[in-house]
Amino acid sequence: MGEPSSTPGGRPDFHAVHRELLERAVAAVRERAYFSAYPESPSPRVYGETAAAEGKAAFERLLGGPFPLDQPGERGRVATERSPYGIELGVSYPRADPDALIAAATAALPGWRDAGPDTRAGIAVEILRRINARSFELAHAVQHTTGQSFVMAFQAGGPHAQDRGLEAAAYAYEAQTRYAASVRWEKPQRKGEPLVMEKSFTPVPRGVALVIGCTTFPTWNAYPAIFADLVTGNPVIVKPHPGAVLPLALTVSIAREVLAEAGMDPNAVLLAAEEHGERLAAELALRPEVRVVDFTGSTEFGDWLERSAVQAFVSTEKSGVNTVVVDSTDDYRGLLGNLAFSLALYSGQMCTTPQNIYVPREGVATDDGRRGPGEFAADLAAALDRLLADPAKAAGTLGALANQGVVDRLDGAAALGKVVLASRALAHPEFPDAVVRTPTVVALDADASEVYGREHFGPISFVITTDDTAHALRLLRETVAERGALTASVYSTDPEVLAAARSAALDAGVNLSENLTGPVFVNQSAAFSDYHGSGANPAATAALTDPGFVAGRFTFVQVRRHA
């Protein structure tokens, strides 16, 4: 990047530093081709020979002590996290005083608004740059709060989340700067000189923003909202899930550091840590000053927010019932391998993991012959067994179960139908106390919709026998319309079935993957190209990221006068 740029006041000019990347990101969201700003490989060749060790050491220095965060409104400390890998965390955070946080965010608003979109976007990208530089430290924080494996925590919690943050920043930046900031308006008159007005248009934020984090993807799911809010001028209160505070505490701390360096009020970003069960999110979400709310989590609380926080622009990502329609394939082995990995990855604890796998009663036509529902379920179970045969490698795919709720759900799954594959406990090669479990597969008939018609979050999937593929597509339409879904997937060699599946996906408003048999998985979405969610079914109110995700966060205020 050459010499660091600075403003006339001697402050670093992060917009000048990052202008090129920002423009590239704006182009990328329009083109939707492959683009990534932050390398996903934790290789020493990319991040440097010492990065891994330094990141680990930095993480370990944080354990067992107060997290350093100098912000207003501390009323005691909270230490609410436990590692799914069984290590002691013991990091304490300032317990938030909601009044003090709202007062501080409100006071930060005018200055942050007046900084304008260029300055705000530059600062946002600088925050991302520093977050990226600390990806190893963040990876450990994500691993030990979510239960993700280290590599997944590095990728999904690090560079992939950073890319999503940059993507949202790019949308927010473009939405504000696409329109002329000022204009000389000349209206011709029938007689004489034209009418001439000078006009200026200032993007103004809605107000204080609240981002409510989740326990499984604390950074990935929060970064789009945090960076969309920041770039549109809304000071952000980040309310992490009590089980996954550290990744967002690091994020807030980095953001506050950059804001201060840039001469801005660091209270444009604040952390709102709480005890388990304190219901701070609900309290903050109803405050009249809070005009933007983003939430990832349960349908129950998401629906409540949509109904209750009517003073705010509310975006939610809730639960859903992700569906796979299996009709036919010319790569049965590829299908099984791909699907098995999708079910196993992070023990099915992704909002995008398939749950309902529809197989026609007549069986699936494959390059290995026709496979009936029972055979298909057995083949899928075998593929999972193969995938998870080596315990050390299996732990790298499965990670650990995030919390006791998932364990209980998995234990109860055997009662839901005919168990085709039972869950097994695995020993973790590095962390003896980690709770590692293989996925279960349960066979159901299509009339058991009271079972498969709702989400069973965790490593639980159903192979469901349908009359035929048309029946499966009908069920897809119905369950997605009623319960929502973040992903849908179809396997077919028949162009007419694929066309019918596309039509069902459009009607249900769910993103569709077709015939995934290689190294792309239905539960993964690529920033700048794939939409995560659609906003067109009950699982989410907007996609990460689409125009609707950013446009409601700001408006323009205009001033005009005669020239």
Next chain:
Amino acid sequence: MGEPSSTPGGRPDFHAVHRELLERAVAAVRERAYFSAYPESPSPRVYGETAAAEGKAAFERLLGGPFPLDQPGERGRVATERSPYGIELGVSYPRADPDALIAAATAALPGWRDAGPDTRAGIAVEILRRINARSFELAHAVQHTTGQSFVMAFQAGGPHAQDRGLEAAAYAYEAQTRYAASVRWEKPQRKGEPLVMEKSFTPVPRGVALVIGCTTFPTWNAYPAIFADLVTGNPVIVKPHPGAVLPLALTVSIAREVLAEAGMDPNAVLLAAEEHGERLAAELALRPEVRVVDFTGSTEFGDWLERSAVQAFVSTEKSGVNTVVVDSTDDYRGLLGNLAFSLALYSGQMCTTPQNIYVPREGVATDDGRRGPGEFAADLAAALDRLLADPAKAAGTLGALANQGVVDRLDGAAALGKVVLASRALAHPEFPDAVVRTPTVVALDADASEVYGREHFGPISFVITTDDTAHALRLLRETVAERGALTASVYSTDPEVLAAARSAALDAGVNLSENLTGPVFVNQSAAFSDYHGSGANPAATAALTDPGFVAGRFTFVQVRRHA
């Protein structure tokens, strides 16, 4: 436009016909310079020698009979309008069966969605072209439902509304087409060939849209929503105010005609007429199929919609308290003339008409000497008297009072404070039964906030004595933050006061006009350049038109497969 274009199926290709205008409109919203697609002058040189007479005759043919509209769900007829000019209207409309309308709109959705943004935008612009060609007929319809004078009804109800419709269509079109509709995504791999996926992205509408019209600007306030909905793929149910049905019935009828010609289901646009007091809007707004609601009208109902129609993307424009801060001027006569016209235009029945005029106790420094609050109020009263001295010309400015509610409010205004200018009844030169009244001006002290702190819709304004201009700006901040405003205006020769006013306008989230002394009035906004409302204060949830007004009406659904 040369030869009419047509599609391979023999249907007219309205996108090809209107592509150039559409692209010009998309550029205009970005540039925000002067642009208009539909001439505002009712001159025969523009609209043709016979247009005025033909439009009048067409209007008169509609009177006293059933409005021709062939749509589903008729359960009897309703005739609910009365002309503020006292002529008999007697037009009857199909009384809507909400179930039938929702069923018809729902059935129209997939075809309208699948038509895609190009086709939809082409059809929208063709609808606007035909509406424009019938501007005289529509002007009579607007005049005799709203009470606007004929010229104002022609301009605001015709070309200005059409420009706003085109502006919204342009936003909606660009928001969908700015991003690649399909892409070949190639992700480099560390070893071997890149991962290659083919992806396509389809904009999908939220669902059925409901547009709830108002009684004073039935077309101008509804067109942005109608055309934003149509272009984003949402079938629209247009629910006119029972007092102003005809302008929207004509609009719906034209839209259905164009849809049918284009081979589309005409039920993508439906009229929902009702009896007074039937509360059809409330019933439709809560239906789960209705996913977009636009409303112009009372704060009470708008707030109810925002709280209650939580399944929908709701945009409202409600009441507000528009403010003028008078500090100083070097063109006192221009100030008085401009302000008097703003108060008199359509008898103050514009959501943008100023109500609260703050004058410092020490007086206003002018090129005519310092004028205390009492002198200023008297000077303003005299300017209104001058403006309205000629009864025939006055009627052209004032129009007629829209309904008895406005008459009652005006009659009660004398009790609100010290009457500086009393309202007078005027005879209309053409319509003897028209209710024409001049505005009243009432003087208040700043402590009477219980009076001026709420909207008094109609020709009622207050000259309010403040301690000083800083006090006035404080009151502006407070009343706008609490009650909302669509416009604010300041007069000052002092750059510091102007800067303070801009700062107050940003904080309050209201559009500001500075030192208007010529032929631009605070209550007028120009499509493609001025925002109408801001969405940043309680008077409205979005501006006409900004990105937030359109982006919530659709999302993208994606399909991907290996290449």
